[in-house]
């Protein structure tokens with residue numbers, strides 16, 4: 579398992595349930611994965627060190643969590659060494675790592691998305707912006723850890739965002755090119771599919787919460803909570819998402835000579851005129867994975883090997899009807915600066931059916947001790963017969979876990995929240 583967040587802990591937790599798994603290694607993992615796997619001090623983008631470890635230890639399957647190693651070519655290197663790997667190649671991962679490429683693909687293959695234009699030239703971009711009606715969305719082309727999208731309310735604001743990406747280079751080369759697009763409104767959701775480049779099997783969808791404070795106020799974060807399924811997601815919407823977006827995207831990538839294998843993640847806006855793509859990602863979502871995988875009934879190793887071996891059409895993938903809610907506990911100050919190293923207590927206190935997935939945690943010097951080690955620290959997850967039951971279980975249990983300055987949103991999956 580490559581990565582060390584709560585998404586990766588959830589993946590390790592699910593993989594460990596497979597009777598086919600003997601041993602798991604996590605690079606670098608966290609205090610949560612340490613309970614189920616052996617953590618390795620290898621950086622997720624140190625592709626050569628990972629490949630060497632996989633070769634020496636005859637690793638049967640390497641699963642990649644985050645986007646950076648995919649964009650850096652981890653899958654390509656592993657494939658060249660005949661090492662089985664679950665994750666998109668560099669050329670396939672461009673669907674996430676280049677927003678200009680993703681938009682060209684969507685336009686060429688008629689995949690519904692916001693109207694847009696792409697620019698490498700700063701002056702042309704400025705000219706175009708001056709002719710647009712606000713709100714105007716400015717997106718940096720490259721990977722920017724959530725800092726690459728600005729929704730602006732006026733032309734001067736849009737010009738300011740352009741200047742920061744293209745002139746001041748605040749995001750480095752990620753801002754060399756930009757996408758300028760219309761602002762969509764509606765309900766946002768995340769759709770996921772497994773694919774072996776031909777067969778596309780949808781997962782259950784989820785919604786996440788990006789802002790730090792209740793009622794979606796304050797700065798953006800890596801994600802403060804999630805739930806699955808969205809209540810507005812019905813069979814008709816499911817059909818449109820699969821037939822107009824997910825399957826066409828995989829077919830388009832194959833036709834472009836970039837066969838796409840692994841997870842396709844569609845960040846969607848459900849508008850009055852149907853679902854439209856905000857972005858594609860080449861990996862599982864975080865914190866969506868924490869509420870999607872607990873609903874998966876099929877052995878994840880079987881699915882991943884079917885993807886690797888190009889026979890995803892041979893297996894059936896089943897999901898539970900249960901609803902699932904996850905709430906992120908973060909360090910005081912996050913997403914700004916924060917301190918780490920505080921002991922976490924009460925990790926054994928939640929009811930037996932509650933899942934506590936670790937993100938920024940590490941093992942402390944005392945026996946069984948766990949310390950905070952990042953901005954997002956834990957995702958506390960419960961399933962229930964419906965979202966309300968799952969939500970009540972999470973909030974009932976989360977208050978039993980403590981660390982200095984811990985913060986979490988109180989409104990995740992709340993009944994009157996716009997998202998549900």
Ligand code: AMP
Nearest residue numbers: 692715724727759760761762845856857
């Ligand atoms: P991204 O990094 O592409 O996921 O964008 C971050 C967030 O910006 C998304 O989750 C949306 O909430 C928002 N967003 C991106 N593109 C648009 C758009 N065209 N219209 C409205 N909101 C958008």
Ligand code: GLY
Nearest residue numbers: 786801863864865
């Ligand atoms: N939940 C947003 C992401 O994983 O990109």
